[in-house]
Amino acid sequence: MAGPGADAPAGPADRDPAARTGPLRVLLADDQALMRGALRMLVESEPDMEVVGEAVDGAEAVALTRAHRPDVVLMDIRMPGTDGIAASREITGDPALAGTAVLVLTTFEADEYVVRAITAGAAGFLGKGAEPYELLGAIRTVARGEALLSPAATKSLIARFVAQQRGGDGGERAVPGLETLTVREREVLVEVACGLSNDAIAERLGVSPLTVKTHINHTMAKLAARDRAQLVVAAYESGLVRPQPW
Structure with missing residues (x-):
């Protein structure tokens, strides 16, 4: 989270769908071309969504986010060079990108990476094996300024991560x-x-x-x-x- 004196953070009001004109703008960040292609087809199958760019690594994701100001970035965690965690932190830490939400896509192979992404500012996470309607719903959810916290796994992961950060001393x-x-x-x-x-x-x-x-x-x-x-x-x-x- 931002420290004292930081610019005001984005909240639900900053990403109010009622204030949006035109389709919901989505940026894809994944190093696998096949995955990006599948995501593009799915997103653009919706009349109220469009893909505004594709990034093959975290550095490009940050650059394209600054260039296009998407409503949502679908961010893979494991990418060459700048990974999804570092990219999420850079995007969510930029006051100029307060209207952009980051949704992490993961295979759930490493829980710690998922929670690090959330603590870096990502609005939530979703497994790459999710059903198409779940992904589309997730995009709309984070675009509204909400977070994907309903699955019990998310809450458990955050609690476990925080406990580990404290070294188990309860501090x-x-x-x-x-x-x-x-x-x-x-x-x-x-x-x-x-x-x-x-x-x-x-x-x-x-x-x-x-x-x-x-x-x-x-x-x-x-x-x-x-x-x-x-x-x-x-x-x-x-x-x-x-x-x-x-």
Whole structure:
């Protein structure tokens, strides 16, 4: 996440579909031509989507993202030269690219790489073996400023990664801005870290989904988080939510 004094992060309002004119713009980053070709065919089969570029490595992905300002980058993790993690960090760390979301595609061969990508700013991840409708849905989800955190595996991976980063000593890391959260914002942050949707959080706290969304946006701004994925990381890193045994 961005540190103190960083430019304001992107939130759901920055990637509001209602404010978009024209099709959803997608950039493909994968070193395998066959995979890029398959992804292009799938994305461009949708009337509301278009592919604006293809990158064969992370460095080219960053350059093309700056050139085309896509709504979503489909990012492979393992690529020659600059990998997907470094590229994700560079893209999400650039205030000029606040309107771009990174969706990591992976074979799930290395869990740690997946979570490193999320901590680097990626909005979520999806397996390359996912069904076509799942990938299309994932693109639309991250384009809205949301994160792919519903699968229990994501939450478990983040918790495990944070525990490993602490060296197993249970130590907490200071998260800038956490002390500025209101009691209600902290409550909402805990629920987000547990993987609940806005509707589910609203029901549990007895408020409207719109109120929950407002609390989340305020929390993201205070913690300099781009999206819900980074809110989950912050909750675990700060000790607000504790990793459960697995």
